[in-house]
Amino acid sequence: MRLDHVGIAVHSIDETARLYAEAFGLRVTERYATPSAGVRLAFIPAGGVDLELLEPAGDGPVSTFLASHGPGLHHLAFRVPDIHRAIAEAVNAGCRAVDAAPRPGARGHLIAFLHPASAGGVLIEFVQAGHP
């Protein structure tokens, strides 16, 4: 299990992309819009791990997060070879799954989340490459 990306909730992908480019020399390389999930995404490679900018596209968990926390660090995503097994092992260790089953995410990946209250206050995502 290795870190795949760090999710960051932002009001504006464009504004944040400009900041990361000017301040850190880091550039957005991929953008996705998934209005069904109420979110627009942009990925910024940062040396083997990506920063994933999440901007609300209508109502959804990201707009709720921004309303209560403001912009900032949102979640950690771990790349796993077998997402069903990763969920089962986390649940065995006392974590609670947000998703009853993995679901399609950006980049053609399968994803699933764990409740932060059950994982040391951190929203954890599992990512498995490709669809089964």
Added chain:
Amino acid sequence: MRLDHVGIAVHSIDETARLYAEAFGLRVTERYATPSAGVRLAFIPAGGVDLELLEPAGDGPVSTFLASHGPGLHHLAFRVPDIHRAIAEAVNAGCRAVDAAPRPGARGHLIAFLHPASAGGVLIEFVQAGHP
């Protein structure tokens, strides 16, 4: 510039280390106590990037963070070849430095932080390997 580690504020390094080992198979490999900074640290390698657990050791920024936010994601640290230049470029782009000058951090590194309000809501740390 690449991601070096993700800081996570925790009430107990021991409890969180147990959770990450049991739930994710990820293990603490290094521990540091820097009571002068009011913090105990533990590093968990997660594939090229580390998770840095921060537990309060007396009063300090980590105990303040825990009191107001509870445990959770705390900061992003970027590894840079020249920390003075990294700070200057971030400040030029509109970021505000927390530290007037870089200071010694864990692992013999030089570190400096940027104010989250000036960096999209994220507390950003720069890390330069070794002391100059």
